Amino acid sequence: MEILENELEVLISKLKNADDFRSEIENIQNVYPFNRYEYIITKLVEEKILSYEDYLELRTDYINRNLYLYVFEISAPRGFGDTWGFSHLLAVEPELKRPSKKIDSTYNGQYDLYLPYMGENIKIEVKGSRAVDRNKPNEPLYMKALSSNSAKDFLMNFQQIKPTCCDVMLWFAVYRDCVKYWVLKNSDVYDLNFSPQHRNAETATRKNDYKKTDIYEGQIMITRENIGSIQKFQVDGRALRRAIIDKYEE
Numbered sequence: 001m002e003i004l005e006n007e008l009e010v011l012i013s014k015l016k017n018a019d020d021f022r023s024e025i026e027n028i029q030n031v032y033p034f035n036r037y038e039y040i041i042t043k044l045v046e047e048k049i050l051s052y053e054d055y056l057e058l059r060t061d062y063i064n065r066n067l068y069l070y071v072f073e074i075s076a077p078r079g080f081g082d083t084w085g086f087s088h089l090l091a092v093e094p095e096l097k098r099p100s101k102k103i104d105s106t107y108n109g110q111y112d113l114y115l116p117y118m119g120e121n122i123k124i125e126v127k128g129s130r131a132v133d134r135n136k137p138n139e140p141l142y143m144k145a146l147s148s149n150s151a152k153d154f155l156m157n158f159q160q161i162k163p164t165c166c167d168v169m170l171w172f173a174v175y176r177d178c179v180k181y182w183v184l185k186n187s188d189v190y191d192l193n194f195s196p197q198h199r200n201a202e203t204a205t206r207k208n209d210y211k212k213t214d215i216y217e218g219q220i221m222i223t224r225e226n227i228g229s230i231q232k233f234q235v236d237g238r239a240l241r242r243a244i245i246d247k248y249e250e
Contacts, residue, residue: 129156
């Protein structure tokens with residue numbers, strides 16, 4: 001959005017009455033689907049400051065920078081994780097499957113996906129998050145969504161992690177312009193900043209004299225300061241299947 005704003009400002013400055021137009025923009029009423037950007041672009045095209053071909057290029061560039069912006073408009077947590085997240089992963093790697101009691105008689109929601117391999121099913125726990133500007137706590141998600149090359153502070157919180165219930169963990173983070181993936185063996189989380197959460201919080205005493213391997217359910221908060229700790233687990237979407245198998249076989 002900042003890039004688009006800057007590009008439009010350069011074009012607005014070429015108008016004969018640029019200052020008057022800027023004042024006009026501030027006072028127009030926005031009612032969907034008519035908004036200030038539609039108003040600006042129409043004016044620029046009318047004044048032949050922006051050609052139709054230039055408009056198409058501007059539009060294409062913006063879409064490419066914001067391919068996943070719509071994901072930040074999903075308000076319900078389950079709508080993001082259970083609906084969009086699983087559908088996305090199954091599209092990226094079709095060999096991933098949803099578990100059921102028909103496949104695993106002991107299944108009771110302990111893990112999220114599985115991958116058939118050599119006559120066995122690799123149990124996978126999935127955790128997803130959206131990269132947002134942590135310095136804008138009161139803004140809606142789509143207003144604080146970050147691109148993958150942003151230098152702003154962000155916060156991604158992977159919650160309710162249960163390493164004893166899966167073989168492999170698959171984490172994903174949605175940015176405005178891409179989705180990143182990390183594949184970890186269940187024991188890898190104990191080497192990270194893994195802390196107790198919810199049902200097993202009593203495991204941790206006031207002195208925190210517990211062993212990480214005692215944690216049944218915990219969380220990991222990823223920020224700009226510690227994202228390097230999971231860098232070695234990052235994989236390309238096309239390599240998910242191989243990465244899951246490799247971690248399973250470690």
